[in-house]
Amino acid sequence: MRRVVITGAGTINPLGHSVAATFEAMREGRCGIGPLDIRDVDRLSIKIGGQVKDYTPDDRFNRQQQALYDRFTQFTMIAAKEAIEQSGLEFAGSLAAEAGVVLGTSGGGLTTQDENYRAVYEEGKNRVHPFIVPKLMNNAAASHVSMTWNLKGPSFTVATACASSNHAMGQAFWLVRNGAARAMVTGGSESMLCFGGVKAWEGLRVMSRDACRPFSANRNGMVQGEGAGVFVFEDYEHANARGADILCEVAGFSMTSDAADIVMPSQQGAARAIAGALRDARISPSDVGYINAHGTGTTANDKTECAAVANVLGSHADKVMISSTKSMHGHLIGGTGAVELLAVVMALKDGIIAPTIGYEDPDPECALDVVPNEAREADISYALSNAFAFGGLNAVLALKKI
Amino acid sequence: MVESVKDRVVRIVAEQALLEPADISMDQTLEELSIDSMALVEAIFAIEEEFDISVPFNANEPEKSSFDISSVATIVAAVETLVKEQSG
Numbered sequence: 001m002r003r004v005v006i007t008g009a010g011t012i013n014p015l016g017h018s019v020a021a022t023f024e025a026m027r028e029g030r031c032g033i034g035p036l037d038i039r040d041v042d043r044l045s046i047k048i049g050g051q052v053k054d055y056t057p058d059d060r061f062n063r064q065q066q067a068l069y070d071r072f073t074q075f076t077m078i079a080a081k082e083a084i085e086q087s088g089l090e091f092a093g094s095l096a097a098e099a100g101v102v103l104g105t106s107g108g109g110l111t112t113q114d115e116n117y118r119a120v121y122e123e124g125k126n127r128v129h130p131f132i133v134p135k136l137m138n139n140a141a142a143s144h145v146s147m148t149w150n151l152k153g154p155s156f157t158v159a160t161a162c163a164s165s166n167h168a169m170g171q172a173f174w175l176v177r178n179g180a181a182r183a184m185v186t187g188g189s190e191s192m193l194c195f196g197g198v199k200a201w202e203g204l205r206v207m208s209r210d211a212c213r214p215f216s217a218n219r220n221g222m223v224q225g226e227g228a229g230v231f232v233f234e235d236y237e238h239a240n241a242r243g244a245d246i247l248c249e250v251a252g253f254s255m256t257s258d259a260a261d262i263v264m265p266s267q268q269g270a271a272r273a274i275a276g277a278l279r280d281a282r283i284s285p286s287d288v289g290y291i292n293a294h295g296t297g298t299t300a301n302d303k304t305e306c307a308a309v310a311n312v313l314g315s316h317a318d319k320v321m322i323s324s325t326k327s328m329h330g331h332l333i334g335g336t337g338a339v340e341l342l343a344v345v346m347a348l349k350d351g352i353i354a355p356t357i358g359y360e361d362p363d364p365e366c367a368l369d370v371v372p373n374e375a376r377e378a379d380i381s382y383a384l385s386n387a388f389a390f391g392g393l394n395a396v397l398a399l400k401k402i
Numbered sequence: 403m404v405e406s407v408k409d410r411v412v413r414i415v416a417e418q419a420l421l422e423p424a425d426i427s428m429d430q431t432l433e434e435l436s437i438d439s440m441a442l443v444e445a446i447f448a449i450e451e452e453f454d455i456s457v458p459f460n461a462n463e464p465e466k467s468s469f470d471i472s473s474v475a476t477i478v479a480a481v482e483t484l485v486k487e488q489s490g
Contacts, residue, residue, distance in 0.1 A: 299463070
């Protein structure tokens with residue numbers, strides 16, 4: 001088995017248009033959630049979200065590209081460019097053949113679907129743009145990354161709702177660890193902040209109207225975000241031989257299924273995934289310094305997740321830091337694990353633990369060190385990143401400081 | 403005869419509980435009727451559609467809602483209030 005390291009990271013999300021800007025916002029505990037600026041917002045009862053701000057597609061993509069790139073693909077391309085440039089890799093010859101891209105998304109080109117259903121149903125048009133299908137398909141982002149950077153190995157898209165990115169990065173990790181690929185571009189993207197996207201979530205009645213306050217006793221639901229996070233996972237020997245800057249190591253991965261309920265989380269399913277990641281990384285609970293929580297800010301998730309962490313970590317659960325950065329960037333659904341992995345990279349590389357902001361009242365059912373409101377300095381060796389999806393599909397990554 | 407608000411609410415609750423309306427009694431709780439959180443949000447949706455009203459309810463903080471779900475009777479009363487408030 002080969003060791004796998006991260007040699008590049010990129011992002012665009014509600015906290016910033018780059019990794020540096022995102023790290024700065026996370027260090028400062030800045031909130032990227034605000035009033036939604038989308039069409040027909042007056043017909044929504046949920047009017048807040050973590051939108052990518054100050055973003056003009058014309059500044060980044062020409063007309064032909066925009067005809068093919070849904071907003072979720074645009075975010076992916078911006079994040080992939082930053083990650084691949086940082087890695088310094090150029091994909092040609094045998095390296096191109098042994099490199100691929102696996103990305104997570106839940107809704108894919110949902111904005112494109114929303115706009116075009118509007119055109120045919122609401123506006124009564126009988127014609128849509130010829131590229132709607134290649135624009136809205138869930139694998140559009142992965143395919144455009146593959147085409148733009150000449151990645152000719154294994155490429156595909158993973159859709160497991162809120163765990164999509166973690167599942168995707170887990171597959172990329174396995175491909176490199178098994179020797180099936182030397183480098184993989186991986187992460188995820190989501191752009192669900194359109195009228196239909198938010199309207200659908202409203203129906204479940206789990207959304208907050210004012211803020212995402214994970215682990216706080218007065219939490220009242222999740223807030224949606226949008227954006228992308230993309231990384232370059234690379235064979236350690238390959239990275240080392242070319243003298244690449246290594247951000248951290250991907251040490252382990254585990255996925256489990258609750259096989260129980262389509263929306264309610266299971267403590268056992270989550271606990272098995274956390275324990276599995278520790279086992280896969282060959283570490284013990286006391287090695288874990290930080291956990292980036294799934295931490296959605298719903299009543300059900302946060303107490304279930306804390307119980308699962310306490311169950312697996314035992315007495316060490318009182319010492320570990322666990323924060324939910326969704327309090328700052330919102331829930332990026334299929335892209336969320338990727339943006340949250342940035343907080344893990346920051347923790348391992350810079351020794352700074354991103355806070356859970358908006359924390360107001362302790363909840364006895366979430367009695368862990370949730371790094372409330374202010375970032376903290378800490379020297380840690382291992383960190384976990386949790387994702388637990390609707391449908392009971394869980395994916396946990398274990399990362400190691402290099 | 404026009405179906406009363408109570409009868410219409412009971413019909414919706416019965417559908418979610420997989421029971422006949424006649425088998426529902428007013429003092430029953432949702433728990434006793436085996437109505438879980440998903441069935442509850444479906445019932446609220448059905449009530450909103452049936453009466454063309456908007457029901458303020460967040461599953462994360464049911465106790466903070468003015469929509470009291472502690473029994474069939476309280477739900478009927480809450481719907482009657484909302485229908486009055488939101489009519490016209």
